[in-house]
Amino acid sequence: MQDLDHANITAAVNATWGDGTDPRLREILEALVRHLHELAREVNLTHAEWQQAIEFLYQVGRKTTRRRNEFILLSDILGVSSLVDMLASRGPDGATERSVLGPFYLPNAPMLPVGGGDMRRDNPGEPVLVRGRVYDASGRGIGGALMEVWQNAANGLYSNQDPDQADDNLRCRLNTATDGAYAFTTIRPVPYSVPTDGPVGGVLRATGRHPWRTAHIHFRVTAPGYDELVTELFPADDPYIDGDAVFGVRASLAVPFRRSDSAELAAAHGLPTPFGVVDYDFGLCPAG
Amino acid sequence: MQDLDHANITAAVNATWGDGTDPRLREILEALVRHLHELAREVNLTHAEWQQAIEFLYQVGRKTTRRRNEFILLSDILGVSSLVDMLASRGPDGATERSVLGPFYLPNAPMLPVGGGDMRRDNPGEPVLVRGRVYDASGRGIGGALMEVWQNAANGLYSNQDPDQADDNLRCRLNTATDGAYAFTTIRPVPYSVPTDGPVGGVLRATGRHPWRTAHIHFRVTAPGYDELVTELFPADDPYIDGDAVFGVRASLAVPFRRSDSAELAAAHGLPTPFGVVDYDFGLCPAG
Numbered sequence: 001m002q003d004l005d006h007a008n009i010t011a012a013v014n015a016t017w018g019d020g021t022d023p024r025l026r027e028i029l030e031a032l033v034r035h036l037h038e039l040a041r042e043v044n045l046t047h048a049e050w051q052q053a054i055e056f057l058y059q060v061g062r063k064t065t066r067r068r069n070e071f072i073l074l075s076d077i078l079g080v081s082s083l084v085d086m087l088a089s090r091g092p093d094g095a096t097e098r099s100v101l102g103p104f105y106l107p108n109a110p111m112l113p114v115g116g117g118d119m120r121r122d123n124p125g126e127p128v129l130v131r132g133r134v135y136d137a138s139g140r141g142i143g144g145a146l147m148e149v150w151q152n153a154a155n156g157l158y159s160n161q162d163p164d165q166a167d168d169n170l171r172c173r174l175n176t177a178t179d180g181a182y183a184f185t186t187i188r189p190v191p192y193s194v195p196t197d198g199p200v201g202g203v204l205r206a207t208g209r210h211p212w213r214t215a216h217i218h219f220r221v222t223a224p225g226y227d228e229l230v231t232e233l234f235p236a237d238d239p240y241i242d243g244d245a246v247f248g249v250r251a252s253l254a255v256p257f258r259r260s261d262s263a264e265l266a267a268a269h270g271l272p273t274p275f276g277v278v279d280y281d282f283g284l285c286p287a288g
Numbered sequence: 289m290q291d292l293d294h295a296n297i298t299a300a301v302n303a304t305w306g307d308g309t310d311p312r313l314r315e316i317l318e319a320l321v322r323h324l325h326e327l328a329r330e331v332n333l334t335h336a337e338w339q340q341a342i343e344f345l346y347q348v349g350r351k352t353t354r355r356r357n358e359f360i361l362l363s364d365i366l367g368v369s370s371l372v373d374m375l376a377s378r379g380p381d382g383a384t385e386r387s388v389l390g391p392f393y394l395p396n397a398p399m400l401p402v403g404g405g406d407m408r409r410d411n412p413g414e415p416v417l418v419r420g421r422v423y424d425a426s427g428r429g430i431g432g433a434l435m436e437v438w439q440n441a442a443n444g445l446y447s448n449q450d451p452d453q454a455d456d457n458l459r460c461r462l463n464t465a466t467d468g469a470y471a472f473t474t475i476r477p478v479p480y481s482v483p484t485d486g487p488v489g490g491v492l493r494a495t496g497r498h499p500w501r502t503a504h505i506h507f508r509v510t511a512p513g514y515d516e517l518v519t520e521l522f523p524a525d526d527p528y529i530d531g532d533a534v535f536g537v538r539a540s541l542a543v544p545f546r547r548s549d550s551a552e553l554a555a556a557h558g559l560p561t562p563f564g565v566v567d568y569d570f571g572l573c574p575a576g
Binding site (some may be wrong): 013038039047084085086241243245286 | 293294298300305306307309310314317319320323324326327328329330331333334335346349350352360365366368369372374375376377446456491496524530535537538540542
């Protein structure tokens, strides 16, 4: 009979996946077992620590609902969610980097006119004009791309977290113009805390980590023949630009919110002066 | 500002654990982040696969209660629970290897007379005499050690899974005699399936793995001045001796269930002939 021990158990577990197993599932399970075992061996995990880990996962499961997924939050604060986005971002030169979708996306936001319009409405906060182009690998503008935009209000909350905001507040959709141009008005987003009332909040407290996300505007850009792009833009001067609790910031997505006093631009976009200007072009990858 | 990418994010996450973090917690978190990230990079985990993993954990959480912990079962079938036992088993020569406590332990089982007695009662199944000594590192018997024993019945169920069994059926406690000797009668345990109605059962089916645990008798042995020993004995001729679904079997814990026709021994222990005999000595480690 086989004589299992702490060294050979890894190969023994990975020998049990049957021949009919989907090859990709098998590849992932084999790597999972190898890394879990190596982790336990490396730190010489005790039975009491294993029990604490099981209890922690039990509490994460208890806190999780379809609306509030503590497993995703755990993945976020360990940098796993962002790493997965980064791995998917290794596209051709010129393609915009991806970042997290987050839990606050809603479909069917109000359509603005082709090219852009007013998402700011009467929201308090620093007025901002965001503008640029959506382009392809060759630098050509992509007309008719669908851009979806969502962000939080001055109180730090998204509309679907806040009964005092209209459901569609600070959310919009727009189609790019034939040359790929877009422009919309909004307010500057503000940093906000990830939820800290669950077991993941306990980890942050036990390790002296803050729960703040760098302020950001979410984008989802789709166009026929191109891969979907989900990303975020961050104010380069945000106090948490180097300390996003979920590691969503990339240097290429940190953008200046330039101050403008242009009366002409203000009038064209219905903004008071001064206002912020963000210029950003989004590069899409060909599908597949 | 820092420019996070798929290679440097691991160091960035591990730089966030604060100076006041418990050193052992920090050691474990750093290794956890390193191995989770390495796993994602190695298999080039896609966003869709990450979502499937999150959904799987969500389902594991939903299936888990205080009585039925699907996280423990997941740890079991990935060999992690046994590996942790193995790491704790690296004691001095002569110390008995540890194995899983399992979910069916109950305290306060009936006390048999010093040295042993009848745990078999009127249970159907192959009658067995289990006997031996509890000894220390120098080979001296340990008198007055407390041995707790539990196992399943011929129908594969433990008393706390089966309304048709008395709560204390096939469970006992006994104190060893002054020379460390013990002996009790029972029936041969039978293989049984781990629960397969949850997401972990789905993994077993998707990978062509069977859910059977090798038959076993559970032991917990405690004595003042010695480390607690939790282990199991397995019939060496069990059909699943090389295929325990939770990797609990060690060669040193697989024991012959020898057939005996001894009328003398049968009479001394109130058994019919023929019966099985298991001879096993348990070695304890000095405390600490």
